[in-house]
Amino acid sequence: MSNMYDSAYELQTAIRESDDFQALKGAFEKVMDDASSKKMFENFRDTQLALQEKQMQGQDITEEEVEKARQVVELVQQHPDISDLMEKEQRLNKAINYLSQIITKPLEELYGTPENNQGE
């Protein structure tokens, strides 16, 4: 009979203490501790964010921009610490997507109309 918000704070703590989050934190700090990898990673982030913003605003993305983004990704993936960080980001994102599916299950059950699942 626990409260939603209390449960959410418990989950916050569980995420913070999880191996996946601790590994991400370590990888992030390693990249940030080195001026060269920090700059490379921030350049990569900025390029990604700028493209996402354009996309969300419905603006066209030029071939040149796509090419530039591809080059930046290729560059950062060659840096072992950054590619390690990206791998750890992906792992935690996967976990959080799965958590999110667990949490929103009651809504899915409510709106998933049983008639449609019985092959009418």
Place this chain on the structure above:
Amino acid sequence: MSNMYDSAYELQTAIRESDDFQALKGAFEKVMDDASSKKMFENFRDTQLALQEKQMQGQDITEEEVEKARQVVELVQQHPDISDLMEKEQRLNKAINYLSQIITKPLEELYGTPENNQGE
């Protein structure tokens, strides 16, 4: 020291038992129990989903479609049971957005660069 997934299932239960979710469930069932409001609500959902799908695929939405969607919204809002359901949906969505902010706080703390918050 609880596991992320155990905590997520606890939160799932807390959401399912919450007043907000129970109120939504009741309102949804009331709309679904009446053939006329059920049809009206499903028509509304279909229109919304079709527009969202077009938007996500980057397709242009015509003025005619916007106008049609506006009319459908106006119509359903006049139905007391449907407008009650929509209000309860909004309330639960707000709660879930807030829960989501609590849960993803560790990531926000990690990536929120302190340099940028000190007005450099």
